[in-house]
Amino acid sequence: MTTTDPSASFGGKPLKGQDPRVRPALVEGENESFATVTEAVAKVSEVPVPSTNKAWIVGFAISLSLLGMLGLLLVHLITTGVGVWGNNNPVYWGWPIVNFVFWVGIGHAGTLISAVLFLTRQNWRTGVNRAAEAMTIFAVVCAGMFPGVHIGRVWVAYWLFPLPNQMEMWPNFRSPLLWDVFAVSTYASVSLLFWYMGMIPDLATLRDRAVNTPRKIAYGIAALGWSGSSRHWHRYERAYLLLAALATPLVLSVHSVVSFDFAVSQVPGWHTTIFPPYFVAGAIFSGFAMVLTLMVPARQFFGLKHIITMNHIDVMCRILMATGMLVGYAYAIEFFIAWYGGVQYETFAFVNRAFGNYWWAYWIMVSCNVIFPQIFWSKKLRRNLWVVMLVSITTNIGMWFERFVITVTSLSRDFVPSSWGYFSPTWVDMCMFLGSFGLFFTLFLLFLRFLPTVAIAEVKTVMPQAHAHGHDSHGSSDSHAPSGAPIGGGSAAPASKQDA
Amino acid sequence: MSDQNQNSSEIHGVVGYYSDVDGIMNASRKIRDAGYKKWDAYTPFPVHGIDEAMGTKPTILPWIVLGMGLTGLCVGLGLQWFTNAYDYKFLISGKPTWSLPANIPVTFEVIILFSAYTAFFGMLALNKLPHLSNPLHKLERFKRVTDDKFAICVESKDPNFDLARVSKLLGVGSEHVETCPIDTTKAALPIWFHGVAAILTCASFIPLALAFKGRFATSEKPQYHVWPDMDFQRKRKTQTAWEGFPDGRAMRLPVAGTVATGELRDDFELYHGVAQGTAVPASVRYDAALFGSAAGADRPEWLAGFPAAVVVDEPFLERGRARYGIYCAVCHGNQGNGVGAVALRAENLDAAKWGWVPPKALHSDNAKAYSNGELFHIASNGISTMAGYSAQVPAKDRWAIVAYIRAIQATQALDPSAAPQDVEFQPVPTIDSVRVSDSGADGE
Numbered sequence: 001m002t003t004t005d006p007s008a009s010f011g012g013k014p015l016k017g018q019d020p021r022v023r024p025a026l027v028e029g030e031n032e033s034f035a036t037v038t039e040a041v042a043k044v045s046e047v048p049v050p051s052t053n054k055a056w057i058v059g060f061a062i063s064l065s066l067l068g069m070l071g072l073l074l075v076h077l078i079t080t081g082v083g084v085w086g087n088n089n090p091v092y093w094g095w096p097i098v099n100f101v102f103w104v105g106i107g108h109a110g111t112l113i114s115a116v117l118f119l120t121r122q123n124w125r126t127g128v129n130r131a132a133e134a135m136t137i138f139a140v141v142c143a144g145m146f147p148g149v150h151i152g153r154v155w156v157a158y159w160l161f162p163l164p165n166q167m168e169m170w171p172n173f174r175s176p177l178l179w180d181v182f183a184v185s186t187y188a189s190v191s192l193l194f195w196y197m198g199m200i201p202d203l204a205t206l207r208d209r210a211v212n213t214p215r216k217i218a219y220g221i222a223a224l225g226w227s228g229s230s231r232h233w234h235r236y237e238r239a240y241l242l243l244a245a246l247a248t249p250l251v252l253s254v255h256s257v258v259s260f261d262f263a264v265s266q267v268p269g270w271h272t273t274i275f276p277p278y279f280v281a282g283a284i285f286s287g288f289a290m291v292l293t294l295m296v297p298a299r300q301f302f303g304l305k306h307i308i309t310m311n312h313i314d315v316m317c318r319i320l321m322a323t324g325m326l327v328g329y330a331y332a333i334e335f336f337i338a339w340y341g342g343v344q345y346e347t348f349a350f351v352n353r354a355f356g357n358y359w360w361a362y363w364i365m366v367s368c369n370v371i372f373p374q375i376f377w378s379k380k381l382r383r384n385l386w387v388v389m390l391v392s393i394t395t396n397i398g399m400w401f402e403r404f405v406i407t408v409t410s411l412s413r414d415f416v417p418s419s420w421g422y423f424s425p426t427w428v429d430m431c432m433f434l435g436s437f438g439l440f441f442t443l444f445l446l447f448l449r450f451l452p453t454v455a456i457a458e459v460k461t462v463m464p465q466a467h468a469h470g471h472d473s474h475g476s477s478d479s480h481a482p483s484g485a486p487i488g489g490g491s492a493a494p495a496s497k498q499d500a
Numbered sequence: 501m502s503d504q505n506q507n508s509s510e511i512h513g514v515v516g517y518y519s520d521v522d523g524i525m526n527a528s529r530k531i532r533d534a535g536y537k538k539w540d541a542y543t544p545f546p547v548h549g550i551d552e553a554m555g556t557k558p559t560i561l562p563w564i565v566l567g568m569g570l571t572g573l574c575v576g577l578g579l580q581w582f583t584n585a586y587d588y589k590f591l592i593s594g595k596p597t598w599s600l601p602a603n604i605p606v607t608f609e610v611i612i613l614f615s616a617y618t619a620f621f622g623m624l625a626l627n628k629l630p631h632l633s634n635p636l637h638k639l640e641r642f643k644r645v646t647d648d649k650f651a652i653c654v655e656s657k658d659p660n661f662d663l664a665r666v667s668k669l670l671g672v673g674s675e676h677v678e679t680c681p682i683d684t685t686k687a688a689l690p691i692w693f694h695g696v697a698a699i700l701t702c703a704s705f706i707p708l709a710l711a712f713k714g715r716f717a718t719s720e721k722p723q724y725h726v727w728p729d730m731d732f733q734r735k736r737k738t739q740t741a742w743e744g745f746p747d748g749r750a751m752r753l754p755v756a757g758t759v760a761t762g763e764l765r766d767d768f769e770l771y772h773g774v775a776q777g778t779a780v781p782a783s784v785r786y787d788a789a790l791f792g793s794a795a796g797a798d799r800p801e802w803l804a805g806f807p808a809a810v811v812v813d814e815p816f817l818e819r820g821r822a823r824y825g826i827y828c829a830v831c832h833g834n835q836g837n838g839v840g841a842v843a844l845r846a847e848n849l850d851a852a853k854w855g856w857v858p859p860k861a862l863h864s865d866n867a868k869a870y871s872n873g874e875l876f877h878i879a880s881n882g883i884s885t886m887a888g889y890s891a892q893v894p895a896k897d898r899w900a901i902v903a904y905i906r907a908i909q910a911t912q913a914l915d916p917s918a919a920p921q922d923v924e925f926q927p928v929p930t931i932d933s934v935r936v937s938d939s940g941a942d943g944e
Contacts (some may be wrong), residue, residue: 034544034648155727162583170583172590179605186609190616197620201646205544208643213690224630227637227644230528232627233546235559239623242565243616250612258604457545468525468549 013405032306034460041202041454042209044302052449058430060445066350066438073432074149082152084428091411091423096150101403102286103143103182103440105279106396108251109287110136111191114198115247124315126458129309130202131298132291133195134451138443139290140188142436147180176260183257190250194243197236200226202452215418255283262406269349270412272337278330282402285323285369288316289395296389298448307454314382320395321376327402328370349410357422358409361401368398512635512680513655514663515642516670521547523673524650528553530669531652538658542642542651564622565615568652572614576607635683641676653680769807770895773873773880774800783890785882791874792866802873810899820904823897827889828879836862836908837928847931857885858931862905863913875902 047053087094110132117125148157160181162170171178204226207219226232246428256276263275292313299308338350353362372394381387408423447453460466505637518524528541532555541554542546550556584590585598624630636642636653645651654666662677670677725731736742736750745752765771772780778801789795806812825834833839838861846856860867870878879898882888889898927933 019628038544038647153727153729162579168588170588172592172944173580173584173606174590174592174595174599174602176605179609182606182609186613189611193616193620197623201545205646208637208646217689217693220632221630224624225632225634226629226646227631227634228542228544229627229845230541230543230547230550231556232629233543234551234556235561235623235626238559238561239619242562242619246612246616246619249608250616253605253608253612257609260605427944460545461548466521466545468521468547 022130032463034463034465037459037463038205038209040304040307040457041452041456041459042206044304044453045206045450046123046209053301055297056445056449059441060449063438063441063445066435067442068438069431070435070438071079073428073435077149077428077432078154082150084426086423086425086429087424088421090409090414090419090421093407093411094423095425095429095433096146096402098400098403098407099436099452100143100146100150101258101279101407102400103139103436104145105255105283105286105399105403106290107136107139107143107187107191107287108255108280108283108303109291110139111187111194111251112135112284113245113291114194114286115244115251118244119248123462124312124364126462127312127456128291128295128316128454130195130198130455131448131453132287133191133198133445134447135290135294135452136191136287137188137195138440138447140184140191141443142440144184144188145436145439171234173425176257176264179257180261185255187250187254190243190247197240197243198458199452200224201236201457202226202455204228205456206452252280255279267410267414268343268345269353269406272334274330274333274337278327278334280327281323281330282369282399285320285327286396286399288320288323289392289399292316292320292388292392293396294444296392298453300385302448302453304454307459310383313385313388314379317376317382317388317391318390321373324369324373324395328366331366331370345415349413352413353409356413358405358412361405361409365398365401365405366423368394369402372398428487503944510682511656511663512682513657513661514666514670515639515678515680516667516674517641517644517650517676518650518652518673518676519648519675521650523675524652525550525553526604526673527652527670530672533652534660534669536654536658536660537652538661539652542636542645542653544646544648544650552636559626561619561626563624565618568618568622569611569615572611575614576610577603579608579610624711635680638683639678639680641678642680649675666907683868690691704737725781767807767809769803770809770899772800773803773807773876775803781877783881785884785886785888786877788884789877791883792869800873802871802872803876804873806872806899806903810896812903816900817903817907819897820900820902821905823893824901824904827893828901831859831886832862833859835912835928836905837913837930837933838862839929843931861884861913867905867911872902872906875905 075469085094085096087096110129112126113132114129117129122215151157151160159165160171160178162173168253200223203219203223207216207223210216210219256279259275262270263272267269295308296313297304335350335354338346341347353359372391375381375387375391412421412423414420516527518527522652524541524543524547528550531539532553541550543550574623581598589597591597608869641649642651643892652670656663667677736744738751740746740750742750744750768774768776768778768780774781781800810816829840831838831842833843838859840859843859846852846858852858867875877897878886878888879893879901880888880895893901916927
């Protein structure tokens with residue numbers, strides 16, 4: 001078996017204190033070389049159009065029709081008015097806001113995998129980060145759509161931004177809703193940069209392999225003339241590190257700000273300080289669930305099983321379970337504080353959540369988010385792809401219900417019993433939510449088909465061949481360190497254990 | 501090394517290819533040690549340690565990003581301060597207009613936005629990207645560099661460049677060495693690409709042109725309503741015609757005999773100044789001759805006292821003083837002597853020659869002789885050339901004014917001999933006395 005010390009790094013300083021134990025290879029397979037990695041990833045997008053994978057075509061056809069439905073519904077909504085939704089007094093934040101928080105949450109895993117795991121030197125991320133980043137961007141697109149149309153008169157959506165206008169008014173910067181505008185739009189554009197920047201070298205690879213003119217032009221322009229120059233790589237890695245360092249607090253801030261939309265209000269069940277960390281944990285949780293839901297079939301259909309390995313799936317399942325328990329802890333603490341705080345409205349809000357008229361939503365949430373992921377304690381189940389798919393999907397469902405429970409139960413039972421009501425969605429609500437999946441999967445399938453789905457250059461850096469053996473060099477003597485010993489910082493990364 | 505006999509001025513540089521990381525590391529060190537400056541190593545991924553092998557200096561990018569991050573801090577704070585604490589103050593529950601904690605989230609996002617964009621675009625700028633026409637991309641073999649090969653190119657621009665020497669240096673451990681010719685080919689984009697680009701460029705001007713036309717052209721037609729908002733609704737507006745009702749009006753008339761709130765006026769004393777149940781005087785401006793004894797048999801039964809609906813006490817008089825000061829004093833003067841600001845001005849302009857009738861003094865015997873009801877009627881409907889004030893002053897306030905006029909009559913323009921002489925005595929000015937004293941300020 002090819003084993004490698006995963007201390008190789010992409011963009012960083014020499015690594016100190018790496019786990020000295022031998023870890024499984026990040027790229028599996030006996031005779032993997034740089035060329036085979038390139039080939040495996042690039043050929044996915046190089047298949048001639050007529051011989052595209054059947055599963056892709058079917059999936060794309062379904063997604064595109066759902067997207068078309070979404071488009072028609074948007075026209076219906078905008079020409080008729082928001083009354084086509086079930087939103088009404090007292091639940092003005094119905095499904096559109098639930099869907100917004102749901103999609104924004106999913107959009108967190110991408111940047112988390114790219115940035116946080118990058119900074120913490122989790123090299124296994126290279127296999128999945130590109131797809132996760134793409135997922136982030138497409139999820140944020142879906143997320144942005146909902147509040148965008150929820151404002152009602154979409155043609156004055158620019159009032160959200162501080163633009164000079166004939167009314168000589170400015171938006172209120174002390175409203176969490178405006179923080180949200182800044183957080184989500186910053187997040188969307190920074191994620192896009194991060195994703196695109198990571199793709200530039202791989203687009204150059206596709207450009208250099210392109211045989212027909214449209215591909216040459218498209219990838220040629222998109223790759224910006226990347227030549228693989230080491231002087232360029234030097235600045236590139238620095239910029240990548242900076243972006244990762246910037247994106248990490250950003251990703252945490254975004255869902256915190258989303259939670260402020262709720263927590264800064266007075267509504268019982270929302271007005272709690274636990275909301276920011278609780279929302280962030282939920283976002284990571286749902287994001288990883290979505291990554292799994294997407295990656296398990298994708299690696300299957302596109303023959304990327306040796307790059308997105310079972311170990312990746314295994315690690316993500318463990319993260320899923322860990323964040324699931326974080327979320328479960330938050331649910332418990334909410335109840336504890338409601339009782340301990342002694343505020344009758346809070347106490348009522350939580351008792352009502354679990355046993356009121358939305359009890360079914362609450363218990364769907366608890367079972368999907370807290371109970372089901374517990375099965376990942378078993379390694380066997382973590383490696384059973386059917387189980388993984390099932391649990392990742394139930395997690396997505398559970399996380400949608402979490403947002404539903406928070407938004408709708410609190411609003412439908414606020415301080416004044418005379419304004420209590422029961423929220424029922426309309427067919428437009430449901431079809432628009434379904435349509436947002438059409439939007440998401442259309443974009444994602446296009447990405448899978450035409451862009452480098454795996455960070456080719458990054459995967460190469462974690463292969464054993466990527467490191468100098470330093471036979472006649474003066475800068476890499478550490479690579480002669482005894483086998484199995486913890487390897488200290490050296491300017492050149494150590495070679496594989498076997499070679500050493 | 502087939503094409504080595506080229507002239508060094510016609511070539512871009514010499515390229516050596518290596519099949520693994522060791523090869524390129526060793527070659528890089530050799531080139532670095534040989535003192536070349538204009539050269540670069542090309543690799544499919546960032547090779548660890550090659551910066552040292554090439555002698556690359558650390559980039560200044562982090563400092564640029566730091567600078568822009570700090571700029572973001574200032575811009576973020578400045579934007580919020582300008583918009584919410586300076587230009588358009590938000591007053592919310594008496595909270596301070598400028599409070600940092602609430603401004604942290606947006607400031608933070610702006611910092612990140614600025615720094616991230618700088619990191620990305622700064623990287624591109626320092627790398628001089630996009631750079632689409634690189635002669636190296638013309639080399640068939642160089643295409644493998646983004647796949648699995650490693651290359652070094654020493655450019656002919658380097659002052660130490662010597663074809664033979666460079667080729668020899670690069671040759672050690674290399675797979676292949678070739679020269680890279682200067683790119684002399686013309687842009688080889690397909691014809692349709694130019695066509696599409698031209699059409700798109702032209703099309704992109706259309707919105708701008710339309711906007712310009714809309715800005716500078718005039719038109720008879722109403723403005724095009726892009727967004728209807730709620731401007732057009734299926735309803736009839738007031739004072740418009742509509743064939744839906746037999747009378748052709750969109751509005752309905754009130755039912756016959758309808759009295760609007762507060763308009764019933766069944767308290768004759770309060771609203772008409774006459775005894776309850778007697779004949780109501782017409783609400784018109786009477787001639788002076790119709791008041792007093794000259795009125796004859798049709799004389800209404802004017803109220804002598806005050807209506808039961810008002811209580812004459814100090815606040816009531818105070819109210820009357822204020823209303824009088826607002827509505828009457830401009831003509832009749834604060835002291836009721838007929839020397840208000842308007843009267844003074846008219847006097848100085850010699851307005852009488854245009855038919856100006858000066859306001860009368862209210863403490864004259866004539867005025868004293870009016871009953872309260874008559875004074876009320878004058879305040880309400882006017883007298884001779886004076887207009888009435890019922891539209892401006894509510895009934896109770898007019899009664900308050902009447903009470904105040906009585907106070908004026910009781911206190912002003914009394915017989916000087918009856919006044920206690922130890923007090924510094926000032927006679928009430930008359931229009932003549934005022935004119936004499938103001939003679940210098942003509943027309944003021």
